[in-house]
Structures are given as C-alpha cells and as structure tokens.
Amino acid sequence: MSQETDNIYASPHANLSDFRFDDQVASVFPDMIKRSVPGYSHIIGCIGILAEQYATEHSRIYDLGCSLGAATMSMRHRVSAPGVMIYAVDNSEAMLKRSADYLDTEDSPVPVKTVCADISELPIENCSFAVLNFTLQFIAVEKRAATIQKIYDGMKPGGALVLSEKLTMEDTRLNQLLVDHHHDFKRANGYSDLEISQKRQAIERVLLPETAQAHIDRLTHAGFKTVSQWFQSFNFASFIAIK
Numbered sequence: 001m002s003q004e005t006d007n008i009y010a011s012p013h014a015n016l017s018d019f020r021f022d023d024q025v026a027s028v029f030p031d032m033i034k035r036s037v038p039g040y041s042h043i044i045g046c047i048g049i050l051a052e053q054y055a056t057e058h059s060r061i062y063d064l065g066c067s068l069g070a071a072t073m074s075m076r077h078r079v080s081a082p083g084v085m086i087y088a089v090d091n092s093e094a095m096l097k098r099s100a101d102y103l104d105t106e107d108s109p110v111p112v113k114t115v116c117a118d119i120s121e122l123p124i125e126n127c128s129f130a131v132l133n134f135t136l137q138f139i140a141v142e143k144r145a146a147t148i149q150k151i152y153d154g155m156k157p158g159g160a161l162v163l164s165e166k167l168t169m170e171d172t173r174l175n176q177l178l179v180d181h182h183h184d185f186k187r188a189n190g191y192s193d194l195e196i197s198q199k200r201q202a203i204e205r206v207l208l209p210e211t212a213q214a215h216i217d218r219l220t221h222a223g224f225k226t227v228s229q230w231f232q233s234f235n236f237a238s239f240i241a242i243k
C-alpha cells in the first residue's frame with residue numbers, strides 16, 4: 001500500500017504538462033491530498049457520519065470521483081442499514097487499480113462495486129447518499145449542472161449529496177488572502193516554493209474553481225430543498241444538499 005511521499009513537482013519540469021490522475025499521481029495520492037487540501041481528513045470522517053445518517057436500507061451510495069476510496073472506506077465503517085451497496089466511481093484506471101489495495105483489505109459487511117466511468121455520463125439510481133469530494137471541480141463548467149441534475153433525479157426523497165470543492169472568492173482581496181493562506185499551509189506541510197508554483201501551473205487549466213454562491217445556486221436550481229455550506233478551511237469548502 002502506498003506510503004510514498006509526493007515529490008512530483010520537486011525538481012524543475014522543462015515542459016510542464018497539465019495535471020492528470022495517472023499512475024505517478026495515484027502512487028503518491030494519499031500523501032498529496034493530505035498535504036494539499038486543508039481539512040481533507042476531517043471531511044472524510046464527516047462523510048462517514050453523514051452516510052450513516054442518510055443511507056437507507058436496500059439503497060445505493062455513490063462515491064463519485066472516488067480516487068483510492070478514502071470516502072468509501074469511511075462510509076463502510078459506519079453504514080449499518082441493511083442491503084446498502086456503495087458504487088465507487090472514477091474515470092482514472094490508475095486510481096481504481098490502486099483503490100483495490102485498500103478496499104480489498106477491508107473487513108466490512110458493506111459491499112463496494114468499483115466502476116471506471118465518467119461521472120457526467122453515469123446513470124444514477126436508487127441513491128440515498130452521494131459524495132462528490134473534490135471531483136466536480138475537474139469537470140467542464142458547462143457539464144456541471146447536468147451532472148448535479150442527474151444526481152438529484154436519481155436520488156430518493158430525503159437523500160443527501162455532499163459536495164466538496166476548492167473555491168474562488170468574488171472579492172479579489174479575500175481571494176488572494178485565502179490563496180496565500182493555502183500556499184502557506186502547503187509550505188508548512190513541506191512543499192517548496194518551486195513545488196507550489198509548478199503544481200499551481202499544472203492544475204490551472206484542469207481544476208476550475210467556482211464561488212460558493214455558484215455551487216449553492218446550482219444545487220438549489222436542481223431541486224434540492226435544503227442546501228448549506230457546512231465546512232470551510234481557507235479556500236476549500238464542503239456543502240450538503242438534501243432532497
């Protein structure tokens with residue numbers, strides 16, 4: 001299992017290509033995400049607690065953009081409703097291949113089906129709880145409304161979606177402040193200025209952050225009755241939307 005340190009951007013890259021979830025990223029992903037996303041471990045723990053509350057018997061949970069399955073494992077430890085199946089979905093074969101190292105070692109009565117698919121094309125049905133933990137931000141902005149609508153349409157009444165995203169702030173001064181704090185957070189976690197700057201360049205055409213309001217409006221427009229931001233650390237936030 002991967003205990004590897006992320007040093008992908010530690011030395012200068014002559015031709016910096018766009019960030020991709022390839023085998024190199026998959027091999028260091030647990031380290032990368034913990035050192036890069038403030039509040040990540042807290043959110044993962046809370047997703048387990050929320051799944052326990054919202055999962056209903058003989059329904060499906062969807063972990064959309066599951067990477068190595070951290071949210072799936074947190075949910076598996078807590079869900080107790082009978083007949084629940086977790087669909088762990090990602091379009092990176094490298095991620096899914098490595099997720100098996102984690103998921104196959106788990107001793108849990110909650111079955112998991114891993115699916116290699118683009119979540120903007122995946123049918124969603126009989127869903128009581130869905131997770132988009134830092135995934136929607138990688139989907140083209142014009143495809144986001146249809147993706148959220150599909151989740152809403154496939155969700156049972158009373159079901160819930162957790163959406164976590166990197167945000168951009170409307171106020172440019174506040175935005176810069178939070179971006180600077182995020183970079184300080186990465187520096188405090190051992191990333192150099194070169195690593196921070198090369199990673200920033202590699203993700204800028206791939207990870208497209210929106211404002212909190214844009215997410216709230218999209219969730220509300222899809223039909224979710226209750227929409228609330230429940231977490232924020234610097235420019236990283238999480239929302240819950242209940243049908």
Ligand SMILES: Nc1ncnc2c1ncn2[C@@H]1O[C@H](C[S@+](CC[C@H]([NH3+])C(=O)[O-])CC(=O)[O-])[C@@H](O)[C@H]1O
Pocket residue numbers: 021033064065066067068069070071089090091092095117118119120132133134135138139
């Ligand atoms: N269209 C798509 N379809 C399916 N998967 C996609 C798509 N686009 C990107 N991905 C996948 O979304 C994941 C995003 S990481 C999620 C962390 C995880 N949720 C976690 O709780 O540890 C977040 C980050 O790295 O910041 C990657 O595994 C991509 O392959």
Ligand SMILES: O=C(O)C(=O)Cc1ccccc1
Pocket residue numbers: 032033036037166199200203207
């Ligand atoms: O690393 C960053 O600066 C981020 O914004 C978060 C992130 C984490 C993992 C993959 C891509 C982006």
